[in-house]
Amino acid sequence: MVALALQVKGITKRYPGVIANHEVDFDLRKGEIHVLLGENGAGKTTLMNIIYGLSMPDEGECYLDGELIQITDPNLAISRGIGMVHQHFMLVPTLTVVENIILGVESLRPRTAFLRQLSLLDLASATKRIESLSKQYGLEVDPAAYVRDLPVGAQQRVEIVKALYREADILILDEPTAVLTPQEADDLFQVMRALVQPRGDKHGKSIIFITHKLKEVLAVADRITVLRGGRVVGSTMPSATTENELAAMMVGREVVLTVPKGPARPQEPVLEVQDLKVLDDRHLVAVDGVSLEVRKGEILGVAGVQGNGQRELVESLTGLRKPVGGHVRILGQETTLASPRRITELGTAHIPEDRQKHGLVLSDPVKDNLVLNTYYRPPFAHRAVIAREQVADNAARLVREFDIRTPSIETATSNLSGGNQQKTIVAREFSRPIQLLIAAQPTRGLDVGSIEFIHGQLVKRRDDGCAVLLVSAELDEIMALADRIAVMYKGKIVSVMPAEEATREKLGLLMAGVS
Amino acid sequence: MDMRIIIGLFALTLVKATPLTLGALSGVFCERSGVVNIGIEGMMLTSAFTGFSAAFFSGSALVGIAVALATGGLLALLHAVLCIRFELNQIISGTVINLMAVGVTGYFNRVIFSGRTVPGVETLPRVEIPLLADIPFIGPILFQHQPIVFTTIILVFLVHIVLFHTPWGLRTRAVGEHPRAADTLGIDVFKVRYINVVVGGMIAGLAGAFLTLEAVGTFEKLMSNGRGFIALAAMVFGKWSPVGAFGAALLFGFAEALGVRLQIENIGIPYQFLGMLPYLLTIIVLAGVVGRSTPPAASGQPYRKE
Known part of the structure; x- marks a missing residue:
C-alpha cells in the first residue's frame, strides 16, 4: 500500500446557483506529482481552496497522513504542511523577496522576542534559510530584491520558496505555467522533479499540479485526475492516455485541438505602425520604437511574455493611450493621436485584454x-x-x-x-463592418468550448478580408492562428517571421530575450 | 537677521509641525493598513475639546491627555467599523466624522463653557533637557519644548521602527498593499486594520491634546483649522513614511512659523496672506509639483473574504 499524503472523500461544495464540487474523491501519494486537469469552472480551484482552508466544504472529509482533519483556515493548512502557489501570485510587490517569504512566520531576533509582533525582525537568518532552500532545490531567488522588479518566472520561484520556507510537504501549484515562457515552464518542471525526489529515508514532497494545458500534463504527471462540472470524470496515467483523450474527458465531447484554417491571402496593409514609442503608467518606456504592418486578410500574432509592452502597444493603437513618438496609420489615415471613437469609426474592432x-x-x-x-x-x-x-x-x-x-x-x-x-x-x-481587428489575450481564462468558438471567429474574420492583430501570451494560440509571428521583448519587436518558420523553441528563446 | 530670530523661527517651526506630524503619523498608520482616513481633522478637533474639558474639570493635564487619546481612539473605532465591517465608502465615513466633530464640539462648547468667562487651563510645562538644551543654536531649537513636541519626535522614529522592522509593520504593509496575499498566509486582515486605525486615531487624539493643552490652554471653535488635512498632505508628500511625513510637516510648519514671524516683523503684507502660506504650500504639494508618490495599493478598498 502506498502512503497517502492527502485524501479527500465525497467533497461537495455548493454556491448559490451552482454546485462547484460534487462528491469529489481525490488522493495524493507521497512523493508524486498528481495533475488535476479541468476547464475553467470545473471546480479545480474550489477543491484546492477547500484543501487549503480558504473555504469549507458542505459535505465530505479530508485526511492528512491518514488522520481525519477539518481544515478551517489557511493557518491550519500551513501548519500541517500544505503550501499553495496561487494562479495569481500572492506576493506584495512593494516588499522584498525575504519580506514576502517570512510574512506571517517572521523570525525574530532572540533578544527582542518578548512582545512577538513588536519585536525586531531578523532578516539575516531568514535570508540564510532562504538561500539554503534555494540551493537545495535549484530555485534561484535574490532575497534582497523587490518583488515588483522581478520577472514572473522569478516571482513564481519566490512563491515556491515561500511554501517551502513554511516546511510544506504538500505543494499545490494552481496553473503555474500560465504566465511562463516554454523554457521557464521546463525549468519549473525540473524543480518539481527535484522536489518529489526522496531525500535520505524521507519521502520527497508531494505536488498537486493544476492545469488545463494538455502537453505539460503528459510531460510531468505521475497520475492524472480530470474534473468536469464539479465531478471527477476519471483518473489515469500519462502512459495510458493521449492529448486527445484527455481533452475529450475534460470537455465531455471530441474536441478539435487544431484550428482549421486555409492559407492566408494578404493584400494591402490596413494597419501601419512606425517607430512607435509609448510610456506605461509609471512613465517608463514600455513600447520602444515598434514598427509593424498588418495586411488585409492576414493574422499577425504578437507573442511575448506578459508585461513586455503588449498592453501599452494595444492601448496606443486603439487610442486609449497617447504615444510619445512614432506614427500609427489605419487605412492610410493618421490615427496616432486620434480618439478611440474615431479609430472605432474607421472600422477597428478591439477585444481588450481585461474584458x-x-x-x-x-x-x-x-x-x-x-x-x-x-x-x-x-x-x-x-x-x-x-x-x-x-x-x-x-x-x-x-x-x-x-x-x-x-x-x-x-x-x-x-x-x-x-x-x-x-x-x-x-x-x-x-x-x-470592420477592417481591422485588434485582439488582446482573447481566450485568457476561457474554457475549451469558448476558445474553439473565438478562434473560429478570428479565422473567419481574416477570411472575410479583415486585418487581424492578435496579441497573446499563449504560444499555442499564436502558433495555431497567426500567419506571421512577431515576438515582443522589452518593448521591442525582436523578430518577425512567417508562421511556418516558427517553432516553440525558437519563439521561446526570443521571448526570453535570447537572440 | 538676528540669531535669536532665526533660532526662534526654527523652534516655532518644530512647534507648528507637531500637530501636523501627529496627524500625518495617524494617516500613515491607517493608510498603510489600507484604510483612508480623512477624518483626522475631526478626530483632532473632538479630542482637543474633550481633552480640554477633562483637564478643565479634573484639574489634571494627564487626565486631559488620556481623554483626548481615548476620544481619538473611539472615533477611529467608529471609522473602522463603518469602513471595515460595513464597507462604507471611506471618504464618506471620514467626512461624517469631520462634520460631526464641528457640530458636537460647537454645541457642547456653548452648553458647557458659554456662561463662564474665558475658561482656560495651564498649558503643559516647558521642559529643558539637561545638557542637550545648553548646546548653542541646536539646544534652544530642539531641546527646549513642551512634552508633546518631544513625544512627537520620539514617535516619528518609533513608528518608523514598528512599520519597517517589526512583524506587525510587515503585516501592516502587506495588508495595505495586497490583503488577499496576507490572508492566504493566515494573517487576519481585519484585525490588522482595526488595530492600525484605532492606534492612528489615538495619535490624532494626541494632536488634539496638543492644540488645547499644550499650545493655547483653551478651546476655540474650529481650532483644528484644517491641520488634519494639511497633515494628510504631509503624509502624501512624505510618501507614507513616518520620517518623510515628519520632513514634510516641518516644511509646512516652517511656512506657518514664517507667517507668524513676518506678521510680528510687520513687513506690510496683510496677515491674512501670510496665514495662507501653509495652505498654498499644500496645494502646490498635492498638485504633484514635487514628484508623484504612490499610495498603498489597497488603500481605500474594503477587504472581503472570498
Missing part, C-alpha cells in the same frame, strides 16, 4: 453592452434619445447568433461566465 475592466460595463445589462460603441448613432439613437426597441432587437439577435448564454438580455454582464462575457464583446465588435 471586465475595459471590455464591458459589468453592472449594465447585456443589451446595453452590445451597443457600447454604436449607441449614439442610428438605428440605436434618434437625435439624443436611445431607441430601446432597436437596442433590444439587436441584443436578441446577437445573443442568438453568437450563442451568448445569458438568462436574458436584461441580465447584468457581471453575472455571465467569462466565456459568455467574452462572447458578448466579440458579438459587439463583430456586429458592424
